[in-house]
Amino acid sequence: MEVGALLTSAGINIALCAVLFSLYSILRKQPSNRIVYFGRKLAPVRSKFDDHFFFERFVPSPSWLVKAWETSEDEILAIGGLDAVVFQRLLIFSMRAFSIASIVCVFLVLPVNYYGKDMEHKKIPSESLEVFSIENVNENSRWLGSHCLALYIMSTAACGLLYCEYKSITNMRLAHITQSPPNPSHFTVLVRSVPWSPGESYSDSVKKFFTDYYGSDYLSHKMVYDCSVLHKILRDAEKVCHLIKTVPMDGLDTRPSCLCAGSTSFEVLSNESGSANSSVSFTDLSLASRDNECPSAFVFFKTRYAAVVATRMLQTPNPMLWVTEMAPERQDVLWESLSIPFRQIWLRKIATILASTVFMFIFLVPVTFVQGLTQLDKLSRMFPFFKGMLKKGLINHLVTGYLPSVVLMLFLYTVPPMMMFFSSVEGPVSRSRRKRSACVKILYFTIWNVFFVNVLSGSVISQLSVFTSVRDVPTELAKAIPSQATFFMTYVLTSGWASLACELMQLFPLLCNLINKFILRDSEDSSYWLMSFPYHTEVPRVLLFGVIGFTCAVMAPLILPFLLVYFAMAYLVYRNQILNVYLKKYDSGGQYWPIVHNTTIFSLVLTQIITLGVFGLKESPVASAFTIPLIISTLLFHEYCRQRFLPAFRKTAAQVLIEMDRRNEQAGTLEEIHQRLPSEYCQIPLGSHRICDSTLLQDIVHDHVQVKSEAESSECGAVCNYKIEESTIS
């Protein structure tokens, strides 16, 4: 590839981005798209907006960029939570690290590469890109020292920045814990695997155990019930509700007046028949009963410290009974997982690790198939009846040029749901943990399938054989990276920049909204696509560009400016999305940063190992010798950070907890918190002894649907007054 071609490609992509960004700035002003582009702001309001026509609606404007730029970190923290700030920090770190790398590599390494061989240089636009990579440097050249120096500067800068970020995020996490209003989850412990004792309900066992061993600190508890039936009914009710709303029926109110719930079917009844049906037996709905108890419970403690102590201890000599952990926040709880027997969890974890690894490698099959598509002769041999068709020019071009990437993209779109499914099967107790687990899986998947498979491209078999000989890996990578740098440059341009434009445009929700509004003629804003920020897809994406950037930086520094542009755009785009589109439903409290840190260290060490391999190939023993201490010190730095910062992400310090408790105690708010606690964590907003009242059921179902559409943010709040069977002491 020549420089000119690269610049053309960059130009096309810049133009495309500019068009899409302008289009976005117009589309966002259309009232019909408000729900797509301002979902977060609409969620609590959901009123009708004025639909006035004015000229400015159709003029592109950069105001959103300015707004995104001006927003302070505190605002982001307030709107998107600590996770959003961590994501911002990831982008800022990337910008800083790659700015330093760009300066060093463009001014130090690039000239060395360019003048590496005694050759006559063409004009720059028609120069091959390989002239700018390390391939152009002679073997055993003493200029290789400059690459080594650049590697040192880059690694040191990256480690220094990583250290500062880790430190500041640790402090932010601490501030987030101490300065937020009293959080019920800090007082609550999730107990699983409560042992069965004959003649005693699980609830009694829990009460007995905690009164016995944590008597002075135990407040009350709330059992978890197995209510898959009720959840199904509620889900069905919601659907029917929606159906009734969307299909206007004569002679009936547009709102469902009464829903008579059988086990699976619903009938729409008029208001009058409601009272007649009030005698319907709902006994099968009395779910909060002893028979439906799961061996899990939320246990409330009087102080935060006591709750944490209970989670840190092994309760009984059998570590598989009375398993305690800190409860997730109320809206973060994944109720389905709580009814999974605890004894299955370890098996499920192993199974999903295996399944996702297998999936990761099986994914090579469509990739190879797609690579096969580009070779037409192979294809026509496989499907002889295609032969005639394939001879025609257009179809030929379509199949070879367009189909492969479409197929690959379709396959790639299956990855996040698949990994999310695997993470669900694992049985995590909270949504945030499920998302984080999916994030890690997608990260491995992406780095393997986009980075390594592309670098070592070839047939599946040859790739596997590469990895059987461990010693050759650095050499193989060293051979492959400089030649693959061109591919990665175009990857950054197309996949990177384009993905940002797509993210901004929200193509899928936009399409759904258009269909909904103009084909289905639904006048109300549907709220099905009010999502929380998809960290599990976006964090791996940004980290992948980090891996590509670091590994290519010294070898082929030309990639760096494009990457910098990507990170700068990503910074603005994601800020805009956090401000306008995504809802903060739950927050993991910055738990994504250790993932970011580990991946960055991995990229650095990978870069250093590859550079070591390149120095080996270039027969420069001095440069190789200087690289080895760098690898060792990077690993030591990683270990130090693991010791210094990671524990604060896993546990909260006793000092902090005790001081928070004291502050509450001195302010006299502890009592108030205690009174609020028992109404938290209610799983079913239904009372078994009042369930037969059908008007109540109607209210409940209606409330529930409304609450759900309010993004589950206050699932229990409104209806928790019907609390039954609360096992409260005190």
Place this chain on the structure above:
Amino acid sequence: MEVGALLTSAGINIALCAVLFSLYSILRKQPSNRIVYFGRKLAPVRSKFDDHFFFERFVPSPSWLVKAWETSEDEILAIGGLDAVVFQRLLIFSMRAFSIASIVCVFLVLPVNYYGKDMEHKKIPSESLEVFSIENVNENSRWLGSHCLALYIMSTAACGLLYCEYKSITNMRLAHITQSPPNPSHFTVLVRSVPWSPGESYSDSVKKFFTDYYGSDYLSHKMVYDCSVLHKILRDAEKVCHLIKTVPMDGLDTRPSCLCAGSTSFEVLSNESGSANSSVSFTDLSLASRDNECPSAFVFFKTRYAAVVATRMLQTPNPMLWVTEMAPERQDVLWESLSIPFRQIWLRKIATILASTVFMFIFLVPVTFVQGLTQLDKLSRMFPFFKGMLKKGLINHLVTGYLPSVVLMLFLYTVPPMMMFFSSVEGPVSRSRRKRSACVKILYFTIWNVFFVNVLSGSVISQLSVFTSVRDVPTELAKAIPSQATFFMTYVLTSGWASLACELMQLFPLLCNLINKFILRDSEDSSYWLMSFPYHTEVPRVLLFGVIGFTCAVMAPLILPFLLVYFAMAYLVYRNQILNVYLKKYDSGGQYWPIVHNTTIFSLVLTQIITLGVFGLKESPVASAFTIPLIISTLLFHEYCRQRFLPAFRKTAAQVLIEMDRRNEQAGTLEEIHQRLPSEYCQIPLGSHRICDSTLLQDIVHDHVQVKSEAESSECGAVCNYKIEESTIS
């Protein structure tokens, strides 16, 4: 090798063992050897025994075997502690597992191997040993199913036994904790990395921190002092003391009357001059002062539960400050390590892991050198001046036949001290932990250098290249194991049986004792070789035979009877040694069992992988297919055990602790324990303000020496009454 030759070798070794065992039964009756063979029993007594001459002293007798056999597990527990019981259980487990394996393999696999090929069999004594191994089975033979079946039975039996043992040892550990008399270490927390605050001593900081955050449970604390100087002096004093005792001098008392301690030298003074020298300045000995405080302390709590809670919590947001862990038992504390700055520990750990790995691989160099010695022509090429000498028959035989094994043995003897040194550098806080860490290192070393290097014998380079291609490892092992089985049989006979005889004879202490008594003419029993049980060398040794046994069982079942004999003998010999020779100085509470469990699972999986490789070589896809589920289930079993039992070895359950505390409280003994606590964990039995009193110093040094010779079992007890600077509150 033929069966006859093997039997001859076995016969010789049996005879040798019989002779050595008889010799032992005579030697142990000699009063002069009592200190060697009955060190444990003598330690507390140390009185002169009668030296009567009677005939029975020179007649071998099996009474010690009977005694060793009859001792119950409870007695072993009382005498040798839980670690001794765990070691016994390891031997019992090995006997049981290999009994089952023997029955299955000898009656099922051996005939299949023997009649595996259509061939004319010679008489059994002159039959080659390979006829009994799996090498004799035809390729794709349907009889390979019997090997698979044997593998299944063996693995299932081993896993079942492992499960039972793990369960019973967990219970034993629990009983050991709950039923032993109140242990001060249960109430004590070791705090390290106390932060430095200006204008405040470390002791004040500790007091302030624990009063503030653990006010209701904190009792008192005791700082650790950096007293390397004093320790050196005491060590010197001890030596001088010993010298004075052994060299009788006229005009002076045989006991040192007064020791005047300068920094490094000692003078022996008469009793009269003692008082004149009492004005010597000992200011440099005032060690328990503020300047010598280490940032570490032992903190005493009112209840066991409170102490454990303090260790389970992260104290401050910075995880590298106020690091807490349960204190080791008083006599188990390794004071030297406590003055190591905590920030170095992680670096030291990494450094020692690297160093021991390098040592493990560098050890290949002497091994290859020794292998080279057996090839005379190589040697004479290297050292031409040897040529003439080597032509002579005797020297030739000596060099080729004897020297290699001697050199190898000498090299092998350096391993335990070396690994112990590495473990010391790591900075463990207790002797038992140091020993356990050395045990793990020696285990890796042994399995690598004795098992793998022998199996894949050849040059160093070819071995390394074997391991670069990961996929070929099972095949390589499968090729090597059956042919190496003969070597392992002789290894069991020579190294295994002989090592037991050596262990019983205690050759080195015996020699030292003889020199001491008959050459140096020291009439008193020296107590320098009163050792605790060397678990760090014996556990790896027994486990190595387990690895050899499992891997060879299915391939070459002839090894099993020899192994069974080894384990039975080991059972008796080690019981005898625990009863008579070794002192229990400290106890890790059964922490060796997880090591045993993991190694056994490793052996089983290794066996299964090797058998898989063999089935592959024998082209038996059915048997291979059946082996894979076995590998998976073994790994799942391991994971289950890890979840089910391991936590109980790392943490003590809240339930157990609370109930122990309650029992003490009800019995009213808690107060008494509290009063005892502050006098525990005294590092220096010296008071700075009374140190100038030289008679006191004399007493102290004398006491210290005596205490030391009483095996450090009560280092502080006698002299702790001079307690100064005890930071006691309450």
